[in-house]
Amino acid sequence: MNTIDHHWQRFTLKQKLSRYAVYLVLIIAFVQSIKSVEVIPEFLLDAPEQMADMFARMWPIDFAYYPVAVHDAMIETLNIATLGTLITLIFAIPLALMNASNIVSSAWCHWISRFFLVSSRSVNSLVWALLFVSIFGPGVIAGVLAIAFRSIGFVGKLLGEAIEEVNMGSIEALKATGASWLSILLKGYWPQVLPAFFSIVLFRWDINVRESAVLGLVGAGGIGVVLDDSMNLFQWDRVALSLLAIFAVVIVAEIVVVNIRKRLI
Amino acid sequence: MAGINSPQNRENPFKQNWFVTATWLIVICYVVYSFQAMGLSWERFSDGLGHASNLLGRMVPPNFSRWSLLLSGLIESLEIAIISSIFGIFLSLFLGLFAARNLMPTWVSTPVRMLIALCRTFHPVIIAILFVKSVGFGALAGILTLIVASVGFIAKLFAEAIEEISLKQVEAIRATGAGFTSIILFSVMPQVFSRFIGFSTYQLDSNLRNSTMVGIVGAGGLGGTLFSAFQRFDYDFVAAILIVIIALIMFGEFLSNIVRRIFR
Numbered sequence: 001m002n003t004i005d006h007h008w009q010r011f012t013l014k015q016k017l018s019r020y021a022v023y024l025v026l027i028i029a030f031v032q033s034i035k036s037v038e039v040i041p042e043f044l045l046d047a048p049e050q051m052a053d054m055f056a057r058m059w060p061i062d063f064a065y066y067p068v069a070v071h072d073a074m075i076e077t078l079n080i081a082t083l084g085t086l087i088t089l090i091f092a093i094p095l096a097l098m099n100a101s102n103i104v105s106s107a108w109c110h111w112i113s114r115f116f117l118v119s120s121r122s123v124n125s126l127v128w129a130l131l132f133v134s135i136f137g138p139g140v141i142a143g144v145l146a147i148a149f150r151s152i153g154f155v156g157k158l159l160g161e162a163i164e165e166v167n168m169g170s171i172e173a174l175k176a177t178g179a180s181w182l183s184i185l186l187k188g189y190w191p192q193v194l195p196a197f198f199s200i201v202l203f204r205w206d207i208n209v210r211e212s213a214v215l216g217l218v219g220a221g222g223i224g225v226v227l228d229d230s231m232n233l234f235q236w237d238r239v240a241l242s243l244l245a246i247f248a249v250v251i252v253a254e255i256v257v258v259n260i261r262k263r264l265i
Numbered sequence: 266m267a268g269i270n271s272p273q274n275r276e277n278p279f280k281q282n283w284f285v286t287a288t289w290l291i292v293i294c295y296v297v298y299s300f301q302a303m304g305l306s307w308e309r310f311s312d313g314l315g316h317a318s319n320l321l322g323r324m325v326p327p328n329f330s331r332w333s334l335l336l337s338g339l340i341e342s343l344e345i346a347i348i349s350s351i352f353g354i355f356l357s358l359f360l361g362l363f364a365a366r367n368l369m370p371t372w373v374s375t376p377v378r379m380l381i382a383l384c385r386t387f388h389p390v391i392i393a394i395l396f397v398k399s400v401g402f403g404a405l406a407g408i409l410t411l412i413v414a415s416v417g418f419i420a421k422l423f424a425e426a427i428e429e430i431s432l433k434q435v436e437a438i439r440a441t442g443a444g445f446t447s448i449i450l451f452s453v454m455p456q457v458f459s460r461f462i463g464f465s466t467y468q469l470d471s472n473l474r475n476s477t478m479v480g481i482v483g484a485g486g487l488g489g490t491l492f493s494a495f496q497r498f499d500y501d502f503v504a505a506i507l508i509v510i511i512a513l514i515m516f517g518e519f520l521s522n523i524v525r526r527i528f529r
Contacts, residue, residue, distance in 0.1 A: 018527045030351050033344035039405045050399040079299045086296060122514045123507065124478040126390065126488075130495050135320055136313035140303045194285070214390040217482065218492075221303075231394065243391065250386050 058240035065238050069226050070245050077222035078249070080140060080215065081208040084147025085201060091148070092155040099160035102168065103189075113156070121153030125211045129220040138219035146220055147208050155204055162196035163189060195264050202257045209253045213246045320500060327508055328501035334490060335509060342486035342513075345407040346476040350469045352408075353415025358461070360416060361423030362449065368427065378424070384417030389475050393484040404485035411472045411479070418471070419464045423457070426464075430456045462528040466521035473517040477510045 011019070097103050098113035128149050132142035171188040179187070216224020223242055230238035299305075329335070363369055364377040392413050396406040430453060438452040480488025487506060494502045 015527070022524055022527055026351065029347050033347045037341070037344040037348065037404050037408075039403070039408075040401070043401045043403075043405060047400045054395070054398050076303065079303055082295065083299050083303075086292065118515070119511060122474070122511045124474060126478050126481050127491065127507070127510075130481075130492070131320075134495065134498075134500075135317045136309065141305055141309060141313070144303075144305070210388050214388045217390060217394075227391075243387075246391070247386055 054236065057234075057236035060237065061240045061244060062235070062237035063241060065241055066245070070223065070241060073216075073223040073226045074245050074249060076140060077212045077216075077224075078209065080143040080147055080220075080222050081205060081212040084144045084212065085151060085205045085208050087144065087148035088151040088155050088204070089201070091152045092159060095152065095156040096159035096163060097185075099156060100163035102164055102166065103185075113160075117153045117156045119153075120149055120151075120156075123150070125150040125215065126218055129215045129218045133219050138221075140221035143212060143215045143220035143222055146215055147212055150211065151204050151208060154207075155200055158200045159193070159197060162193045162200070166192045198264050199261050202260055206253050206257045210250055213250070323500040324504035326501060327504040328499070329505050331502060335487075335506060338480070338487040338490040338506075339509060339513065341404055342473075342476040342480075342488075345404055345411060345479070345486050346469065346472040349408045349411030349476070350415060350465070350472045353412045353468065353472070354419060354465045356412065357416050357419035357423055360420040361427060361461075362453075364420060364424035365427035367430075367432070368449075368453070381417060381420045381424070384413050385421065389414045389479060390482055393479040393482050397483045402483045402485075407476060407479040407484035407486055410484055411475055414475065415468050415472060419461075419468050422464045423461055426457045426460045427453060459528055463525060466524050470514070470517050470521050474514055477513070 095113045095116055098109045099117065101110070104110070125146055129142055129146035132145045132149075136142045136145070166189055170192070171184060174184050174188045212222050212224075214224050216222045216226070217228050219225070223246060227239060227242040227246075230236075230242065360377055360381060364374050364381055366374045369377075389410050393406060393410040396409045400406050400409065434452040434456065435448060438448050443451065477487045477491070480486040480490065481492045483489065487510060491503065491506045491510075494500075494506060
């Protein structure tokens with residue numbers, strides 16, 4: 001009798017209760033936020049009209065402006081993204097090595113490297129850009145450093161994980177030959193993390209192309225400066241051109257990265 | 266004995282990888298070119314280092330005296346993050362289902378996939394600018410921006426997760442004569458729900474980060490406070506805001522780890 005009464009249940013009571021608790025907290029937070037957030041309903045109702053007005057002003061797109069300013073700014077944006085990604089490596093590779101438990105075993109080193117990686121990721125690239133603009137003045141150098149410092153956390157964390165997944169067999173073989181520390185790194189670890197390394201760097205470059213397009217809004221160079229200027233002058237046809245250029249470059253960058261990654265892996 | 270260490274026919278056991286060598290050469294050429302193209306120079310950089318120590322010196326005792334301003338910005342950021350995450354997750358649940366090519370016919374999935382891709386291409390800041398123009402300054406623009414960003418991320422990954430499910434369970438449920446809703450609820454969702462929660466908590470984190478940033482273009486939250494502090498050169502207040510942002514994000518990561526553990 002007892003066995004028939006016994007229903008199969010997917011989750012235990014504790015699992016169910018904790019799930020319901022999460023839902024409840026979410027609902028309370030949601031209701032509380034909706035109640036207290038300052039949203040003016042008239043603005044929301046007005047939005048479709050304003051949106052239509054904006055797109056009407058954007059048309060026709062001012063293509064004549066492309067050779068004047070947009071082309072150079074777009075090249076500058078790509079340069080910021082690429083150089084920023086390269087400079088990241090200078091900081092990210094040592095931090096990744098420090099973070100990998102099969103290379104450095106000291107817990108202190110892990111904590112130090114993790115602190116740098118987390119703080120690099122927590123600060124948004126625009127905030128990094130604001131900081132560097134106030135240090136180096138408006139211009140490309142602030143953009144490059146903002147991209148570089150923002151990417152350290154991402155590249156360092158993923159590269160550290162890739163290093164930890166290395167097959168230790170060849171490392172042991174190298175150690176047995178009496179190879180030095182440097183040659184173990186270069187001939188043991190490096191060939192094994194090479195595919196992961198290139199795919200991480202390419203992936204981050206793709207993200208950086210998107211991010212460097214907006215850094216100009218705070219004065220850190222690139223297409224964002226052109227976008228900001230034309231917006232402040234209410235030249236929406238030029239805004240549309242800049243957006244179109246960003247769109248095209250982002251799509252092309254993604255296609256390039258996907259194709260290279262397919263060949264690498 | 267002589268055969269063991271005869272130096273003549275020793276081959277290098279490590280083959281030269283020409284592809285990688287060529288890549289490094291291109292990289293070096295590129296760095297030289299880009300430094301010239303962008304007019305970066307060492308004087309400019311070393312000039313900046315002096316400013317940097319000055320700036321850090323002015324940041325050092327972080328100034329929490331205007332805590333009420335800080336708190337109101339923080340609460341607005343939190344509200345933007347929560348509301349936009351919930352709307353974004355809810356929308357992505359449906360959009361993800363519609364975008365899955367193994368559940369939907371092509372004429373449904375293709376337009377939905379294009380919509381999701383469109384949400385993903387632009388950086389949140391650019392979307393925020395467009396929304397600030399159309400709904401005015403304030404939290405609403407931030408909420409709409411982050412909803413778009415959430416849809417671009419969660420719906421895409423959710424659709425990919427659904428495309429990887431095992432169709433055997435779908436067939437089993439269909440064999441009982443279940444309708445479309447029941448098939449989704451009892452055969453598709455149990456297979457992908459934990460991954461969906463994973464994406465959602467990640468996006469909640471990411472919305473929390475971005476909600477402190479969209480304020481820079483006027484879309485509400487702590488970013489606006491930060492930007493105006495920068496423009497007024499109140500670097501000690503900037504330091505206080507940055508500390509609060511980092512603490513908030515770490516707290517968010519802690520919470521989402523707990524949620525992920527519960528739903529595993």
